[in-house]
Amino acid sequence: MRTLTLTLAATAIAIALAAPAGADERYPPVSDPLTKKECGECHMAFQPAFLPARSWDRIMKTLSDHFGEDASLPADKTEAIRKYLTANAADKLWRSKMMRGVRKDWTPLRITELPRWKHEHDKEVSPRRWKDPKVGSKANCLACHRHAEKGYYDDD
Amino acid sequence: MIKTILASVTWRDAAVFGAMAMAIAAFAAQNARAASPQDMLKKFQAEAQKAGDFPAGGFSAKRGKAFFLARHAGGKPATPSCTTCHTDSPLKAGKTRTGKVIQPMAISRTPDRYSDPEKVAKWFRRNCKSVLGRECTPREKGDFLAYMLSQ
Numbered sequence: 407m408r409t410l411t412l413t414l415a416a417t418a419i420a421i422a423l424a425a426p427a428g429a430d431e432r433y434p435p436v437s438d439p440l441t442k443k444e445c446g447e448c449h450m451a452f453q454p455a456f457l458p459a460r461s462w463d464r465i466m467k468t469l470s471d472h473f474g475e476d477a478s479l480p481a482d483k484t485e486a487i488r489k490y491l492t493a494n495a496a497d498k499l500w501r502s503k504m505m506r507g508v509r510k511d512w513t514p515l516r517i518t519e520l521p522r523w524k525h526e527h528d529k530e531v532s533p534r535r536w537k538d539p540k541v542g543s544k545a546n547c548l549a550c551h552r553h554a555e556k557g558y559y560d561d562d
Numbered sequence: 563m564i565k566t567i568l569a570s571v572t573w574r575d576a577a578v579f580g581a582m583a584m585a586i587a588a589f590a591a592q593n594a595r596a597a598s599p600q601d602m603l604k605k606f607q608a609e610a611q612k613a614g615d616f617p618a619g620g621f622s623a624k625r626g627k628a629f630f631l632a633r634h635a636g637g638k639p640a641t642p643s644c645t646t647c648h649t650d651s652p653l654k655a656g657k658t659r660t661g662k663v664i665q666p667m668a669i670s671r672t673p674d675r676y677s678d679p680e681k682v683a684k685w686f687r688r689n690c691k692s693v694l695g696r697e698c699t700p701r702e703k704g705d706f707l708a709y710m711l712s713q
Contacts, residue, residue, distance in 0.1 A: 449660035474638060475659070476688040546661035 430503075431526070431559035438490040444479060445487070449545050453557050454494035456504055456517045462491035464513050473516075518544045599669060599676035599711055606707065609700035617701065626709025629702055636695030644693060652713045668713035676707060 433453040436442045445451035454462065466488035470478040479487070496502040507521035508514060517523055531550075535541065540549055547554035551561055603621065610616035631650060633642045640659075641647065648656040648667055656664035665672040676682055690698040698706070 448658045449662055474640065476691045478688065479684070540661075542657070542661035543659060549661060 433557040433559070434494065435555065435557040438487070440483060441487045441490050444483060448475070448477065450547055450555060452517060452547075454491045455496050455499055455502060456520075457491075457495060457514060458497040458505065458508060459492040459495035460497075460513045461515060462495055463488060465515060466491065597677055597679050599707065602676050602679065602682055603704060603707055603711075605679070606700045606704035610704060613700060615699060615701045621701070621704035621708040623705070623709040623712040626705035626707070626712075629706055630709060634694045637691070637693040638695075641689075641692045644689070646693075652710055667710050669711050670713055676710065 433455045436445075436451045436453060441454075442451045457465075465472070466484055469484060470476055478484075492498075496504040496508075504517075504520055504522050514520055518527075527544075536544065538549075542549070547559070551559050553559075553561060607616060607621070630644045630648075630652070635642075647658060647664060648654075652668040653666055653671055655666050658664060665675075667675070669675055686698055686703055690696065690702075
C-alpha cells in the first residue's frame with residue numbers, strides 16, 4: 407500500500423514538473439546530431455514538431471532551392487535527416503497545436519505560414535520589431551526566444 | 563576447436579573487443595576528415611594542374627581578394643558577391659539571411675576553417691552557385707583560399 411502511495415505521489419510530481427501551468431509552448435529539442443549540425447549551419451535547426459511529415463518530406467526533396475538558397479547535401483545525409491524529421495513531425499504527435507487549421511491537402515513549407523505561428527506572433531509582434539536588424543528574419547527565433555534551441559518558446 | 567574458443571569468450575571479452583573496435587573506427591573517421599588548409603591548397607593545385615589552369619606564379623592572395631570583393635554576374639540577384647553575407651572584410655563576422663552569425667573567413671580569426679575537405683567542398687559548391695551561378699574553378703578556389711590564409 408505504501409509503495410502504491412509513493413508511486414502515485416512520484417507520478418503526480420513528475421507530471422507537474424513536466425507541464426507547469428501556462429508553459430504550453432514547448433517542443434522536443436532536435437535530438438539528432440546530423441540534423442542539428444547541417445540545418446544549424448545557416449539557421450537554428452527548427453524542431454521537427456513544427457511541421458507535418460509531408461512538409462519535411464517536400465523540404466528535404468527540394469534542398470537545392472531552399473527558399474532561394476542552395477542547401478543541397480549528399481544523398482545519404484539528406485535521407486538520414488529526412489527520416490528523423492518526418493518520424494518526429496507535428497502530425498506524429500498527439501493533438502499538436504501546430505497542426506491546428508492545417509488542412510490535410512495543404513503542405514506548408516514555412517513554419518511562419520501556420521495558423522498557430524501567426525496566432526502567436528501577428529498581434530504581439532509589431533512590424534517595426536520585425537524590421538529590427540537584430541531580428542532580420544522571421545526564421546531567427548533566437549532573436550527573441552532565448553531558449554528556442556531547447557524547444558522552449560514561452561519567454562515572450 | 564572453434565567450439566572451445568567460443569565457449570571461452572565471455573561477455574567481458576566481447577565488451578572489451580567492441581570498445582576497441584569502436585575506438586579504432588572513431589580514430590579512422592577523425593583521420594579521414596582531418597586535413598590542414600595547406601592540404602586543401604595542394605588539392606586545388608592538383609585539380610587546377612589537371613585542368614591545365616594552374617597559374618605560373620602559383621595561387622595568388624591578391625587575385626583571391628579581387629574575386630572576394632567583385633560583383634559577379636550569373637548568380638542570384640540577392641547575392642551578387644561573397645561580401646553580401648561575409649562583409650567586405652574577411653576579418654569581420656558575417657550574417658546569413660536568417661540572421662545567424664557567420665564566423666570570419668580569415669584563418670587568423672577562425673583557425674579551424676579549411677581543414678574539413680567535405681565542409682570546404684560543400685560551401686564552395688553552394689555559394690559559388692548562389693553568387694556566380696556555376697561551380698568555381700580549382701584556380702578560383704585556390705586564389706580564394708590563398709587570400710583567406712594570408713589574412
